[in-house]
Amino acid sequence: MSVTGLVSIFLAAILTNNFVLSKFLGICPFLGVSKKLDTAVGMSVAVIFVMTLATLVTWPIQTFILDPNGLGYLQTIVFILIIAALVQFVEIFLKKYVPSLYSALGIYLPLITTNCAVLGVTVLNIDEGYNFVESIVNTVGAGFGFMLAMAIFAGVRGRMETSDVPKFLQGLPIVLVAASIVACSFLGFQGLVDGLFN
Amino acid sequence: MAKKQKSLWEIFTAGFVKENPVLRLVIGTCPTLAVTTMAFNGVGMGLAATAVLICSNALISLLRNIIPDKIHIPVYITIIAAFVSILQMLVKAFVPALDSALGIFLPLIVVNCIILGRAESFAGKNPVLPSILDGIGMGLGFTIALTIMGSIREIIGAGTWFGMKVPLLSMLDPMLILILAPGGFFVFGILMACANKIAEKKGKEPAKLGCAGCPAAASCGQAEKGGCE
Numbered sequence: 519m520s521v522t523g524l525v526s527i528f529l530a531a532i533l534t535n536n537f538v539l540s541k542f543l544g545i546c547p548f549l550g551v552s553k554k555l556d557t558a559v560g561m562s563v564a565v566i567f568v569m570t571l572a573t574l575v576t577w578p579i580q581t582f583i584l585d586p587n588g589l590g591y592l593q594t595i596v597f598i599l600i601i602a603a604l605v606q607f608v609e610i611f612l613k614k615y616v617p618s619l620y621s622a623l624g625i626y627l628p629l630i631t632t633n634c635a636v637l638g639v640t641v642l643n644i645d646e647g648y649n650f651v652e653s654i655v656n657t658v659g660a661g662f663g664f665m666l667a668m669a670i671f672a673g674v675r676g677r678m679e680t681s682d683v684p685k686f687l688q689g690l691p692i693v694l695v696a697a698s699i700v701a702c703s704f705l706g707f708q709g710l711v712d713g714l715f716n
Numbered sequence: 717m718a719k720k721q722k723s724l725w726e727i728f729t730a731g732f733v734k735e736n737p738v739l740r741l742v743i744g745t746c747p748t749l750a751v752t753t754m755a756f757n758g759v760g761m762g763l764a765a766t767a768v769l770i771c772s773n774a775l776i777s778l779l780r781n782i783i784p785d786k787i788h789i790p791v792y793i794t795i796i797a798a799f800v801s802i803l804q805m806l807v808k809a810f811v812p813a814l815d816s817a818l819g820i821f822l823p824l825i826v827v828n829c830i831i832l833g834r835a836e837s838f839a840g841k842n843p844v845l846p847s848i849l850d851g852i853g854m855g856l857g858f859t860i861a862l863t864i865m866g867s868i869r870e871i872i873g874a875g876t877w878f879g880m881k882v883p884l885l886s887m888l889d890p891m892l893i894l895i896l897a898p899g900g901f902f903v904f905g906i907l908m909a910c911a912n913k914i915a916e917k918k919g920k921e922p923a924k925l926g927c928a929g930c931p932a933a934a935s936c937g938q939a940e941k942g943g944c945e
Contacts, residue, residue: 542749542897543746543824594823595798598797602789602790602793637823637824645820690742690923691906694905697901701897702898704897
């Protein structure tokens with residue numbers, strides 16, 4: 519495991535395999551909470567936080583408890599329970615000890631349990647066969663990729679507020695078409711990581 | 717949304733068009749976009765989610781008076797995750813092609829908002845038979861939407877339909893972008909615009925991201941403020 523290997527995992531997670539725009543994970547918050555930049559960033563920070571914690575817990579559990587005992591088939595149920603418990607725990611902890619952070623992130627936390635990006639990244643880390651450090655790097659990269667997509671899209675939606683949208687597309691449809699164009703621009707990163715490091 | 721007077725038939729058919737989970741309630745969008753590169757995957761994903769939805773709706777409805785209110789979400793998630801694990805093993809054993817096509821989205825049925833959302837807004841409050849019918853109806857509505865989307869993307873993007881060559885189109889170069897990520901968003905947007913147009917003719921509101929199907933609505937307290945914003 520080299521540093522360049524880690525950097526390429528990180529960049530791939532942000533750009534070429536962007537969670538939202540090429541893997542379609544976490545679409546609900548991407549469409550729901552991206553109207554304003556500050557809420558978009560708030561949600562992303564909460565997602566990065568929970569994703570990283572979830573990986574820190576699920577990877578050792580899969581590697582040291584489930585796999586040696588032949589319990590791999592319990593992966594889905596164990597992982598989702600860990601994530602649900604973690605989110606509850608984070609919520610209670612923040613409420614008690616960091617009320618300022620709680621008031622900023624609090625409303626996003628319940629939404630994160632059912633955010634497929636969180637369960638998705640923990641399962642993908644195992645499927646890809648990453649070791650512990652690679653898993654963490656991949657998770658943080660995926661989280662930042664999510665944030666990048668959210669922030670870019672919040673900007674796009676800001677511009678759309680003032681523009682004249684054809685009646686046929688008003689509302690959600692134009693949001694989806696705009697997302698399609700943003701996704702197009704991310705296609706441009708295909709091959710970037712391979713080209714840089716190999 | 718389900719009133720007492722609703723007949724079983726109405727509950728059953730609501731999910732097809734009127735309350736179609738994908739195009740009207742806008743839930744379950746991640747698998748909708750991700751797996752619909754081919755019509756076959758759309759059908760497979762739809763039926764897999766339907767199976768889980770029927771089982772979880774039935775069990776949750778049976779247990780609705782026993783589950784303590786305070787911890788009902790974790791209990792629901794556990795029930796759903798158990799059914800998803802069973803389904804995962806069955807699909808791996810009997811339809812390995814579907815398993816590799818759906819990939820990570822098979823375990824992710826656990827966090828499909830449709831299933832937790834229906835548990836929360838229907839099965840937790842209604843008797844077993846209506847809950848099962850609701851599960852079948854919603855599941856089929858999901859399957860229908862996924863199949864339509866998968867067909868459009870496969871026909872235009874690859875020139876085939878369920879793997880068969882479409883006579884005239886396959887002579888042209890297929891528009892590959894429809895199978896890639898941007899095409900997913902685009903086709904979904906156009907489909908939703910069409911659904912809105914039909915809804916408008918019937919005097920209904922256009923689809924919007926609401927709290928109607930969101931499982932977190934009760935705990936998040938944003939519902940009365942008008943959604944996530």
